[in-house]
Amino acid sequence: MSLKEYVQRYINLSEEEYAVFISYLETKSFAPGTRLLAYEERCQSRFYIKKGCVRIYGYTEKGKEQIYHFGIDNWWISNYESLLNDTPSHLVIEAIEPTEVYCLTSDKFEQLCQQLPKTERLFRRIMERAYMAFQKRLEFLFSLSSEEQYRHFIEVNAAFTQRVPQYMLASYLGVTPEFISKIRSKM
Amino acid sequence: MSLKEYVQRYINLSEEEYAVFISYLETKSFAPGTRLLAYEERCQSRFYIKKGCVRIYGYTEKGKEQIYHFGIDNWWISNYESLLNDTPSHLVIEAIEPTEVYCLTSDKFEQLCQQLPKTERLFRRIMERAYMAFQKRLEFLFSLSSEEQYRHFIEVNAAFTQRVPQYMLASYLGVTPEFISKIRSKM
DNA sequence: CGCGACGTTGATTTGCCTCAACGATTGTGG
DNA sequence: CCACAATCGTTGAGGCAAATCAACGTCGCG
Secondary structure, three states: OOHHHHHHOOOOOOHHHHHHHHHOOEEEEEOOOOEEEOOOOEOOEEEEEEEOEEEEEEEOOOOOEEEEEEEEOOOEEOOHHHHHHOOEOOOEEEEOOOEEEEEEEHHHHHHHHHHOOHHHHHHHHHHHHHHHHHHHHHHHHHHOOHHHHHHHHHHHOHHHHHHOOHHHHHHHHOOOHHHHHHHHHOO | OOHHHHHHOOOOOOHHHHHHHHHOOEEEEEOOOOEEEOOOOEOOEEEEEEEOEEEEEEEOOOOOEEEEEEEEOOOEEOOHHHHHHOOEOOOEEEEOOOEEEEEEEHHHHHHHHHHOOHHHHHHHHHHHHHHHHHHHHHHHHHHOOHHHHHHHHHHHOHHHHHHOOHHHHHHHHOOOHHHHHHHHHOO
């Protein structure tokens, strides 16, 4: 799916409008292990992942890496706390695969909203979907055991299981790699 | 804080525009224990809590009530899954205190967006803030023990502790009432 | 080859749950 | 005005899911 198709699912844009929209975006590429957003950097952009895979992680009180999200093809991602408050980021956004993104800076975003007000609607709806997905995730977190969460995740997200190493999956689910290993040995 | 002040923090509205805005809202009142949204009902509205306190809860696999959110004065709440997909709600929104809300139905919301496009911007920004708060909550969930989460919650949210009974707080935090009780006995 | 990163396996520990019994408080009907 | 039931919180004994710790296997790569 292209960005154009993605956008059309949320708002209707003419050819001209889409041309305006895309003119505000900047393409960037990231090799695995490189960072879209570094620790303590101020997040200035919203990223649309054209192709690839990233992880968003922070550090727990004990200094352990904790993955909060993955992002793959056709997801908009950012660190909204840093983006909205213009504060140094406590989260890192890092490519897992070779990743190509469209980058929409806050400045450009505001200009785009001026020139093409439908952009507000687009992002309003994107955020609603993202919030909804977050809510679903919270429901799973609270109602399933760690084992059930793992089984559910690999079932719903089979593709993912191939793309990220097991220890990252463990971190995302909030369990230890050993525990995942023990579940797998039973299957 | 009034709704007007609330809105002004996100967008600038003239007196006339605010008059338009508020004309789309309907005031409703709920006694403690009554429901803004019933189980299996389709959520048709976004609610702005003028005054009061509500809880949003669902049921776990084992049939236990699980509280996912509280809502208090000056929060917009809804069940976005039900609202956006027009599906029966798996969540219940229920008043804890006598609660007065502004109710904005989906139909009215769309009309309002037509007549006053700034509404898109308002809700885009509200959703961004809500997503951000959700992210912070996830960070606490993953990096603090249950005991630390409780201590953090009552510290940051002292007011809350008075307004909701302990067993609801326990549910919200994903622990048992007994466990909260044991933490408190140590303090 | 040998090193480092990732995954596996088993023994032990622990944070929190479950269950059960017991206060404290509040509202209700006789 | 008192008995009572219901609701909420407390306390303690025992159990379990998942963590921790440690050792070992395996694979890719400089």
